[in-house]
Amino acid sequence: MTTDRLRRAALARRKRSLWIAVLLAPGLIVMGLFVAAPLLSAFRYAFYSFHGLAPADFIGLRNFTEVLTEAPFADWTWRALRHNGVVFAALMVAQNGLAFLIAFVLLKALPGHRLHQVIVFLPVVLSAVIVGFLWKLFLHPLFGLVNAALALVGVQGLPWLGDERTALGAIIFTNAWHWVGFPALIFLAGMQRISKETLEAARIDGAGDWRLMTGIIWPLVAPATTIVFILTFIGSFNWFELPYVMAGLNGSPGGATDVLGLYFYRTAFGNVTSGLQDFGHGSALAVLMFLFIAIVSGLALRVLRRREIQV
């Protein structure tokens, strides 16, 4: 009797496992074919030299040492990485700082806050290609909206995307305009999770807006900050669409807007004017980018999680 029940339980368990396997299989197959396999092949290609489109000789780590230490590749790699770092820092301060302030204002539920919430979030739903194209027109030195507006107040505008000193900043600004609604929404959700009693208690104790924001809300939205930090980091170091649309594959002018995504793309798939494809160096760059982003995000996640406070 007992063995009969045990056998039935084992059968039910096996049936359940089979079901789980059947349900998981489609997802696993798709992920395996379209995510894991290309990733692994990129790892493999990074160790080969390429003549044409087929991997030719196994050359060990030479592709890696060349992109990291040998001129002119190394200059381009470090310049692109430096630009990615600038993009990350600028977005953290300008885009996410502004998003935090916007979220704080929206939290106050002033008249019309729902409309403003929609307006702030609206650009996020646009595609990066459209945003890049629009802002390229807005920033045009001759007939752009920005310089026309500046001219009205008597300021002579610059060729924003054509000047080495302003090109990267102009694209960062566009990115902030495009994405500011997203961190604002995450911060707002975090702020709305804070209990009303906590905020009211602080108010009764005489805390003003600044004290409330820095002393109470900032530490309590730490989980939201973690998410925003990690997403901004990954987005900044994988930055591709906006600089591609606004500055082209070369990161013009003169590489002033060159970032790792552009550098990887034109190395692996060929430049606009010279279609030479170099999958060896390209794959090495892709692997380095993957490792850098994975390791730094992992470490940042650990550090940031530790400072989170559970309410």
Add this chain to the structure above:
Amino acid sequence: MTLSDPMLAEVAKLNETSMPYITAVHFRYETPTGSELLQSGVQKMMAGSMTPAEVGASLTQGISRYFKPFQK
């Protein structure tokens, strides 16, 4: 072929040593290609952040990876 027009002849003469022609025909089968080195260099030169001599030096250094006569 000889060109009778003096202006055309002058332009054709320039083509014998012009860098875009040389980079497009001879230095585009290995990385970094002559074109990409020259294009980013000329952009910097026009913006004033590189001198023509520096552009020439960076082009020579880049091409020297695979062009033996430029290797010291």
